[in-house]
Amino acid sequence: MYELLANLALGFSIALSPNNMFLCLVGALVGTLIGVLPGIGPLATIAMLLPITFGLPPVGALIMLAGIYYGAQYGGSTTSILINIPGESSSVVTCLDGHQMARQGRAGPALSIAAIGSFFAGCVSTVLVAALGKPLTELALLFGPAEYFSLMVLGLIFAVVLAKGSVLKAIAMVLSGLMMSMVGSDLETGAERMSFGIPELSDGIGFVVVAMGVFGFGEIMRNLEQVSTREIVQAKVTGLMPTLKDLKAAAGAIGRGTILGSILGILPGGGAVIAAFAAYTFEKRISKTPERFGRGAIEGVAAPESANNAAAQTSFIPLLTLGIPPNAVMALMVGAMTIHGIVPGPQVMTKQPELFWGMIASMWLGNLMLVVINLPLVGMWVRLLRVPYRHLFPMIIIFCCIGVYSLNNAAFDASMTAIFGLVGYWLVKHDFEPAPMLLGFVLGPLMEENLRRAMLIARGDATVFVTRPISATLLALATILLVLAVLPMIRARREEVFTE
Amino acid sequence: MSEASPPAGGGSVISGESQNLYGGTTLIVVGLVMLGISFYHPGLAGPFGPIMWPRVLSALIILAGVAVASGQLRVRGPKDFYGGAALIGLAMVAMLASIDLPGMRGFAFGPGTAPRLFAMLLVGASIGISIGGLLFEGPALERYAFRGPIFLTASVLIFAGTIRPLGLVLSSFATIMVSAMATPDLKWRETLLWAVILTAFCSLLFPYGLNLPFQLWPRF
Incomplete structure (x- = not known):
């Protein structure tokens, strides 16, 4: 306990330095600014804004990125509430009640309860990350290649189960992602793989390229088709503060959302999304008046928003302790860390404690910034949303282009992004969910490496994955999940949740 | 979904026979191109080596194309059917691109092992999706904006x-x-x-x- 406090104190001493506080503030502001733009979720936001952190020292850069992350997430819920377009899948449920509240003229309370809920969840999960960091790092020492491989299989299965639509299609998406991640030089032998003789491909396809193409450009192409469906709440946002009654109603929901979110966030594979869904459904089930949900119930905003924030935060745990990105946003974080010369994994905590704890402290700080600074700025965000889309999207395009280009100063990357934009558009047209593909793409190289090592150590004996207890447990879990998802009864339930 | 300034072209949803004809022809062309590439692909031992799989799959795609175009095969869920077919194509490209990479040596993975493994699994899943598109009623193809x-x-x-x-x-x-x-x-x-x-x-x-x-x- 004492050690935990000492560590947190170290973290805060770093995060609270004027310089880092300023970076966190700028990150939160810019993140919200971009995140508010419709159709641009945290993933594209972070990808777009990566270049602005290049010139900073590693700690500062990560603190700023954390700010951007929370800002973008908050921006996503703002669009959900005000224009009924979820910034990302984890704020889909926020639309249901949030937008209804906005239409009843209660956009202010909806936005502030989202911020307050997020902040509370952020506080709790920051402590959780700090407390679980150490023991889990020790657990990481028990993990051999076989366990890592099985854990990643579990993560991918999670992503499959959580994707909407057909399970088989999601599996195909994961496999496509895995396959595409194989492009480039082989890690062990250096052999060129599937690079078609193009020298730029020998380094592999960049993660940002895929993410930006599929989620950024693909999304814009999709949005351009349905310009007319945007309905902005025209009424002025008044009375920002929720009433005491609102707060009372939301308090329980925030608490339950936080707990659910924290637990689900640690699990690999799209934690924030399922957390929001689960919190919403749970809240609806235990409510005495479930019929209010979908008609502007404040619990329906508070619960998923706290849950997705808690999950967003605790999803740092697998990344920082095991070095495995549990979702696409975290994968981008890996990319950002690598640019600054940090290899995520158990060694970060022991070798660079100031970085580890500074980042954890800055998570909390980032959440605080959002409440303090962004709530007064809600009016500005609303005005930004009134800017017609025809002005917004060229801006997004040019920022994305410059962002992708400046990662490696490679024009080739920008053209690849264009291609992946078309891929993303095609996928959506055929009801394929791109998120599992992205996770597969991220985990591909890690999985291959661990699979190869595990097989080598076991002298080609594939049963090693089921004879080692931890690995066997993980795989069993994955199998159970998959079976549950395929069973018709559960499938019907799953559809019900997604269509709600 | 419709555009204000329409590009020249057919109705909002291409339906019925003409769709079958277009779709089937596309499949045939893609299959033929793949088959062509597999023959053009340099230096591989024997027709029953690793090159066999892409060829078998190309033949399958061509066959499916002929069946669809001639109306023998009714596509019930076009989204899934063509989506799956496209992924089979993608997997075949990967197979052809990774075919000359060394595979397993003893129990050690070669650089080509994992790409081929994933490609094979993807083929399996995609065939499943396509067959699903043949068996079950599904949504029609959405119109693409250009x-x-x-x-x-x-x-x-x-x-x-x-x-x-x-x-x-x-x-x-x-x-x-x-x-x-x-x-x-x-x-x-x-x-x-x-x-x-x-x-x-x-x-x-x-x-x-x-x-x-x-x-x-x-x-x-």
């Missing part, structure tokens, strides 16, 4: 092509202008003004504000 994707892709490609030779100012101006054409409610004057403002903003922010190494003007 204006948006074409102009957006063009604008990004223009950026990629001009950023080095022409510098940030001209390149971003061109990119913004072309991308703005992606929407039907384009207003020329507004767009021109907006493009100038954005270009100025980018040319100040990235090279000066963020110290990124951008060259602003063409170099001769």
Whole structure:
């Protein structure tokens, strides 16, 4: 306990330095600014804004990125509430009640309860990350290649189960992602793989390229088709503060959302999304008046928003302790860390404690910034949303282009992004969910490496994955999940949740 | 879903026989191209080596194409059927691209093992999806918009092509202008003004504000 406090104190001493506080503030502001733009979720936001952190020292850069992350997430819920377009899948449920509240003229309370809920969840999960960091790092020492491989299989299965639509299609998406991640030089032998003789491909396809193409450009192409469906709440946002009654109603929901979110966030594979869904459904089930949900119930905003924030935060745990990105946003974080010369994994905590704890402290700080600074700025965000889309999207395009280009100063990357934009558009047209593909793409190289090592150590004996207890447990879990998802009864339930 | 300024072309949903004809023909063409590539592919031992799988799959795709085009095979869920078929194509490209990589040696994985493994699994899943599209009623194909994707892709490609030779100012101006054409409610004057403002903003922010190494003007 004492050690935990000492560590947190170290973290805060770093995060609270004027310089880092300023970076966190700028990150939160810019993140919200971009995140508010419709159709641009945290993933594209972070990808777009990566270049602005290049010139900073590693700690500062990560603190700023954390700010951007929370800002973008908050921006996503703002669009959900005000224009009924979820910034990302984890704020889909926020639309249901949030937008209804906005239409009843209660956009202010909806936005502030989202911020307050997020902040509370952020506080709790920051402590959780700090407390679980150490023991889990020790657990990481028990993990051999076989366990890592099985854990990643579990993560991918999670992503499959959580994707909407057909399970088989999601599996195909994961496999496509895995396959595409194989492009480039082989890690062990250096052999060129599937690079078609193009020298730029020998380094592999960049993660940002895929993410930006599929989620950024693909999304814009999709949005351009349905310009007319945007309905902005025209009424002025008044009375920002929720009433005491609102707060009372939301308090329980925030608490339950936080707990659910924290637990689900640690699990690999799209934690924030399922957390929001689960919190919403749970809240609806235990409510005495479930019929209010979908008609502007404040619990329906508070619960998923706290849950997705808690999950967003605790999803740092697998990344920082095991070095495995549990979702696409975290994968981008890996990319950002690598640019600054940090290899995520158990060694970060022991070798660079100031970085580890500074980042954890800055998570909390980032959440605080959002409440303090962004709530007064809600009016500005609303005005930004009134800017017609025809002005917004060229801006997004040019920022994305410059962002992708400046990662490696490679024009080739920008053209690849264009291609992946078309891929993303095609996928959506055929009801394929791109998120599992992205996770597969991220985990591909890690999985291959661990699979190869595990097989080598076991002298080609594939049963090693089921004879080692931890690995066997993980795989069993994955199998159970998959079976549950395929069973018709559960499938019907799953559809019900997604269509709600 | 419909566009304000319609590109020339058929009704909102291509239906019935003509769709079967188009879809089937596409499949046949793709299958033939794949088959062609597999024969053109240099240096592989024997017709029953690893090259066999892409050939078998090409033949399958051609067969399915013929069956669909001639109306023998009714596509109940076109979204799934063609989606799965496209993924089979993708997996075949990967198979052909990784075919000459060394595979397992003893119990050690070679560089080609994992790509081929994933490609095979993808083929399996995609065949499943396509068969699902044949067996179960599913949604019809959505109509593709052309204006948006074409102009957006063009604008990004223009950026990629001009950023080095022409510098940030001209390149971003061109990119913004072309991308703005992606929407039907384009207003020329507004767009021109907006493009100038954005270009100025980018040319100040990235090279000066963020110290990124951008060259602003063409170099001769």
